[in-house]
Amino acid sequence: MCLAIPAKLVELLANEQAIVNLGGIRKEISIALVPGVAVGDYVIVHVGHAIGRIDPEEAERTLALFGEMAEFDAQQAELAP
Template identity: 65%
Template sequence: MCLAIPAEVIDLLPDEMARVSLDGILKTISVGLLDEVAVGDYVIVHVGHALARIDEVEAQRTLALLAEMGVAAEEGR
């Protein structure tokens, strides 16, 4: 199973790279597959690459569902 998750772009770096926050964890990813990316954008990240931009509301909804799934897994549901 593959999983792509939303992350907020917090810094643009040289060579089509960016620093993103994944629920507070900072990662450096490639944004080379996207035309335009700005600080504050949310992107869908899979194996170190931004695949698409996503609006903040959808990103927060997805992150909330992922957190809920984590709690359910911990509780053995």
């Protein structure tokens, strides 16, 4: 199983590289597989590579669900003996 997460593209760099925002963390990724992306686009990131664009509303919903899962996990950890 693989995991790809949505990230907002915040800066284009040389050599098909870009900076994305992953929940407040800025990370350099390759955009070679997704030609034509622009600053402000949301992309799906898997192991340091953008593998596709994603609709902004879908990206926000997905990120909100990840946040809810993290909050649930934290609550469960507090309840554990």
